[in-house]
Amino acid sequence: MVELGLVSDERRRRRNRKAAKPVVTLDEHIVEVISDSGEGAQRCGQSFGSIAARMGNGIWTVEIIPAEIQPPARSIAGASGNRIRVASGPVTNGGDEADLVVALNEQVLLARLRADELKSGCIILLESEWQGARDPAIADSYFQVRDELVADGFQVYDIPMEEECLHYVADARRGKNMFVLGMLCSIYSLDMRLAREQIAVAFASKGDSVVQTNLQLLDAGHDWAEDNLDFKFEIPATRSPEPQIVVNGNTALGLGVLASGMEVCAMYPITPATSASHYLSDVFEAVGGVVHQAEDEIAACAFAIGASYAGKCAVTITSGPGYSLKQEAIGLAVMGEIPLVVVDVQRGGPSTGQPTKAEQGDLLAACFGGHGDAPKVIMGAATIEDCFYSMITARKIAETFHTVVVVLTDANLATAQQPFPRPQFTEDWLAPPVDQSTIGMGAKPYDWDARTGLARRFVPGQPFGMHCLTGLAHDRGSRVAYDPQINQEGLRHRSLKLAALQKTLKTPPLFGDPEGDVLVVGWGSTQGAIEEAVGRVRKDGHKVGSLHLKFLQPLASGIKEAMAKFDKVMTVENSWCDSLEDELIDEDSRRYANLEWLLRARYLVDVDCWSEVKGRPIKPGAVAQAILEKLNGER
Amino acid sequence: MTDPIPQCVFRAEDERYTLADYQGEEPRWCTGCGDNAILAAVQRLCRDEQLPPERTVFVSGIGCSSRFPHYMNGYGFHGIHGRSLPVAEGIKMARPDLHVFVSTGDGDCCSIGTAHWIHAIRYNMDMTVMLHDNRVYGLTKMQVSPTSPQGLQTKTTPRGAYLEPLNPLTVTLGVANASFVAQAVDWIPELMHDIIESAFHHKGFSFIRVLQRCPEFLPDMFEPWVQDPAKTLLLVHEDGLQPSPSLSKTYKNQEAHDPADLTRAREIASVEDPIPVGILYRNDDMPRYEEIRPTDRSYTPDTIKGALEAELDKFTIAPANGGEDEDTAKP
Structure with missing residues (x-):
């Protein structure tokens, strides 16, 4: 075990003699740590978030990921890092612009500036080693960016991180991140004991000397900030009385698969879904589960269908392009009434689009993308916690209704971290086992109930259940149908199952005002931003509510009634929608956003939309602005 | 979840399965179609091995060959074009207790499903795979297939097939982890049965290319070979086929080939006549x-x-009143 805390006790005693700085108490701050790829800004940011979470702060972290593995150093395209929103109370989204940014060079800082991610006048802690760069172009670039930022009112601090770190390591590129973590711990008055534990855990596998070096760097950063910075904050924290877990959405998906009792996950690598399977690969086999990396997306889906058909409900995890490839196989599962869970961790599209970026443009493809009428269940996870529980719910629905359940998450949820109450396992989470009772001679494999469309499923191994499952139209005996009435009957019963599920769904709860001027409807990862925006607008006295849909197909009852209580209805979505400001766009030509299409089609209600496809989570400030414009009749 | 365990069915000694126990729907293949011969051989195998029908699964894709599961009495899975192998793999992975058979055609396996074929060889899961190779697309009414001979006139190659055909045997033998490769022809049913039997007993991915006649679209394709036994090379060995003396009288062109000899196997596979x-x-x-x-x-x-619980422990932040020393949150 590593001795924690010895490194800097002597120095800390010395510092205690100095006059303490005033500590400013904050409700929340948004912090970004940005570097070239490979400099560890992501680990620094995640560690900072974890320490704050363990102190009891609400957090939401957002990964800033370049598209390439090794983008060029000091480039705008290469900006890599983490955004951490830290607050006194719970946090449900990544928030608006950053309040404080640590940047390891001015180019990656420019990337964030140009993406409008920095609050005007915010604090910038900038690595100053470039001032003395041998290449005069680099030094010029540094001063130019820095001076412009200062002129624009940003509070820029030149920090000799490289120089300070070289006291402890030969290569400061590896280690600067822990110096930065130390600075942030000082700036936000975080508990250094927790910070040391965090480092000890994070580097445990690399041995004591690595841990010790990183602890030295942590302390050095902390001490430097204490001695040299003229500001210090505190974001009061209250630790929850209940145990919490901190994971990102993809890990939550993996934990959910484990908790659901599913035993087979078949997948093919695709960003940003793959890390869910990485996590499962690590832990699944120990309990008898299998993660099968198939030769392609179609094979992954077909493998999962085979396992499900044989009695072990399976999941396949993918992202948009992979989902498109699986569509034919998904139709087969619907046709054959085979339980199957499909996860689509959405990314920017179409085509290869923006693989590492957030978007929620796959909703209609999930609902209607296959050929023919293929009724399936579509759920949208709205939070990290939802990612966990949706796997349990999806499996139960898949096994109860013998159909495909698609769970949509996105790149925002995949990599974001947020604490939520530790799940307490109950056996109710597990789907009922396959019916093992004797099958009567002559029983039919699709003996559809006239009211619900449900039929008992026969699984290989069961005597008298033999039949040939087929993707062709088939009768109750699974025989290929040549009679036109039989096809009509099959489609009707498969469709009825969705109605049967629909009758069990609860009306989603309304957030904010139950009636008033504007109702915002959303789905998926935008819930936190929408509700925060609604809260802000309501504080200004407006009567606004929001509705967040977790079941997109079928839609629960009561939604039309909820919409009827507001003058105007708008969706807020992270997917494309035409703007009426474009010359050729009018009510005849306008293409709506995904959810907007669904609501207009189902409820015959005039639904407007505000949407953005900038490859990043929607900000509450932008949503609040859109609501205000709707209220004022400006849109 | 526990595995679906079939109820114990006690069968007296005299209650042996008969051929009728493996017969599903009436086959609707054309008269004289080679698929009928394959069906008969598999039904005979099941009877000889006394396989409980409920523990057999016949998986197929799309095409004439892929109607096969409908005509067996067992569990069948007639899925989508080209994907029979990954479905079969999922079944075998979930339920190693089941006997898995795959029927696939030259279009299904060697064209739309090629990626799955190559990787299925590599996975080497225990299943018996029959490539029903009639060298043409039948169900869609005569288009060129990857195994069609060069020059073959079809509806999509009215001036003759442009390319040399793909050889399924040399391809299979070229893939890492190949473990059983055989060739049968529909017009020698005795050998087809023996080959399918050997394939069934082999633990692993048993790949049999069955050359089969399509009386509808290519009635004369194999006539020279059917008429002249000298144009058939029987591979015989104590670890391989041991044809009956009467069959050997007809098929005198024989080679003693040890199935363990991969190099010679590749040479043999590359010869088409x-x-x-x-x-x-x-x-x-x-x-x-x-x-x-x-x-x-x-x-x-x-x-x-x-x-x-063990996993959640790794990510848990202890509550305010909990033992702080047990905090083990990880980034």
């Missing part, structure tokens, strides 16, 4: 995916809870 019939290659020592990745641990609520 005479047609080699028999077991080209067999290796019982190749690793099988379902053995390397066993799923036979009991999956009970207790094991799930245990695993989940």
